[in-house]
Amino acid sequence: MQADSVLLPGREESFSLALPPSLVALRGRALELQRQPQPGLPDLTLIDACSWAAHTEDEDWLLWRARRCAERLKAMPVELESGELVVGKPLFREPTEAERPLLEAAHRTLASVPPFPGGDAGHFHPNYEKLFRLGIGGLLGEIDARRSQSALTDEQRVFYEACRIALEGLSAFCRRVGDECEAMAQRKGERAEPWQNLSAVCRRVATEPPATFRESIELMFLTEIALWFGEDHGLTCPGRMDQTLRRFYAADLAAGRLTRREAFESICCLFIQMNRILWPGSAVAVMVGGRDAEGRDVTNELTYLCLAARQATRLVYPTVGLVWHEGTPDELTDFATRMLATGGGDPAFFNDALIAQGLRDHGVSETDSHNYMNSTCVEIKVCGASNMWVTAPYFNCPKGLLNAMEHVATNGTPEPESFDGLQELVRQDLAGTIRQAAESLDHVWQERATRGCFPLASCLIDDCLQRGRDFDRGGARYNWVENSFVGLANLTDSLLAVKHLVYDRQELSLKELQAVAASNFEGHEDLRQRLLNSLPKYGNDDGEADKLAKEWAEFLVTATESNTVGPHRYVPGFFCWIMHEHLGSDTGATPDGRPAGWPLADGAGAAQGREKCGPTASVLSTTKWSHRPILGGLVHNAKFSKTLLKRDSARKALRDVIETYLRRGGFEMQINVVGKDTLLDAQEHPEQYQDLLVRVAGYSDYFVHLNRNMQDEVIARTEHEL
Secondary structure: OOEEEEOOOOOOOOOOOOOOOHHHHHHHHHHHHOOOOOOOOOHHHHHHHHHHOOOOOOOOHHHHHHHHHHHHHHHOEOOOOOOOOOOOOOOOOOOOOOOHHHHHHHHHHHEEEEEOOOOOOOOOOOHHHHHHHHHHHHHHHHHHHHOOOOOOOOOHHHHHHHHHHHHHHHHHHHHHHHHHHHHHHHHHHHHHHHHHHHHHHHHOOOOOOOOOHHHHHHHHHHHHHHHHHHHOOOOOEOHHHHHHOHOOOOHHHHHOOOOHHHHHHHHHHHHHHHHOOOOOOOOOOOEEOEOOOOOOOOHHHHHHHHOOOOHHHOOOOEEEEEEEEOOOOOOHHHHHHHHHHHOOOOOOEEEEEHHHHHHOOOOHHHHHHHOOOEEEOOOEOOOOOOEEEOOOOEEEEHHHHHHHHHHHHOOOOOOOOOOHHHHHHHHHHHHHHHHHHHHHHHHHHHHHHHHHOOOHHHHHHHHHHHHOOHHHOOOOEEEEEEOEEEEEHHHHHHHHHHHHHHHHHOOHHHHHHHHHHHHOOOOOOHHHHHHHHHHOOOOOHHHHHHHHHHHHHEEEEEEEEOOOOOOOOOOOOOOOOHHHHHHHOOOOOOOOOOOOOOOOOOOOOOOOOOOOOOOHHHHHHHOOOOOOOOOOOEOEEEEEHHHHHHOHHHHHHHHHHHHHHHHHOOOEEEEEEEEEHHHHHHHHHHHHHHHEEEEEOEEEEEEHHHHHHHHHHHHHHOOEEO
């Protein structure tokens, strides 16, 4: 049930979520494009080839990277469509027949470009506050002032020149979009005024700081496009929109330049545009609520408008996260809970006090610790001041146990005499895997300083300009790498099964249990059902299971943090995006009764369908171990019955569950409110459910776009009644 209006706190009249026909048409186009592969950007390949052909050995690598970015931004075609309130998306298209031989030649030219070393270059969050305060022209002025200092090294001089080139490319891109809008105005005749207004906005923000809400949201989008397609920072997020746009919104309302409806529709258009530039199965995020550097709650009317825009557009991007703390207004928590009841899966709830303290544990200042962002799913990075790689990599937790069992069964490793002896083999396997990953990532981190580098990003991340260093050469204020562990519940439940059957009851030897699992329980279905239904399971407030999960979570945290990547200790995470399905599809049967190929557990909570004691018991289990170090992100998924759509008492109970989780130190919680019958019908009649959204594991996706294995996994999750 999709609500057609909401009640904004402090206002008696309801606020309609109905979109004007122009945005309805744009939304329909975005939804249609999500059903088919998006064409590419052949123009970028051609631009890059020309840019690289002009490169000489005498040209500094930083200057080449800056020139490549600027040339993309000066020439990349843009697409304008009727009804757009925020403009500048690139023109995706198939190459023409005449271009195909040119593209083949371009690829041959580009084959000589030294390969990018790897590592995360996306999940980027620029310092919008500084950009809005100074504008592009002000940043260029800062660069000129710093370049004029006499004590600079040669590398710093080159760095500032590279930043100037890249930033002038951004300015040229803004002007060019303005020129395209003016050309559109000339074609529209009597309907020219909206395009003339957009042209003036784009041309102004090409040099000047934004002065209005429309200018600030336009500059935000143009900067995102420039970072995504000019410098390959995919997944750059709009971020904390209710804070960065707040002063413009308040000033425009007071001056009568803007209405709430107009601001709401601009936000909706921005959200729709994100679906035009992002590939299926990905994620991009907006975060609202929270506290400022003085600990004051920042909730304002834009907080509600961002949430309402998500509810009105009902597209897969962006997800909206709510930063919750003890001072979060009751009205906001109630608003968010009612929004969840409509079945869209948003907002997710993030624990502000816990995350801010976790950041401070890593040397982040008090002020910066409240200005963070879920990078796309739940990974945390400091806004506007960080070079943080996320999900590098995803680790398969139960694979460590399967490896240990296989070594015993086939490689001559003596069968451990005790359960702890077996656990030590698993610890050694996983610790070695983590160490190898850290060593590889550290090598990539060092290589990035030579064959990475991002001059445009360096203009928008503190303290690159202050230090005179590129983003990839230690310029950012905070630098680290985050990983993510998948299948903690499967590891826990599998170890418990081994403990009970092999070591406590001695019903099977370890080799015999390994053989049964390796056969995918063929001929042993009775045993598999016992494993699934007769032994303790993590996620049910069971002391034995939860104690073991806690021990393993703490081990994985310690094993991660004992390694260093780049200048900082390795940072752990516990979420999976889509990797629980990908890793599960390549993982044999596990001793918990999970069959081969089935997805691993979808977050840090129980495995699918194993929460037998209700949602409160589930959150009690997950919060028995500390989430404070888990800045790589942690997901607790929950699925509730459609009765939540109908009863105030059920929504009150849901709020109690969420707040219990957060008050006990839970990191993030996300909710699906969609019945099993609906999901089963969507499998049979996908054409009728094209915009049915579900929370997967840190992000949302269209249910009908998931593969069958993932759909079955979502259906298999325990559906709680309240």
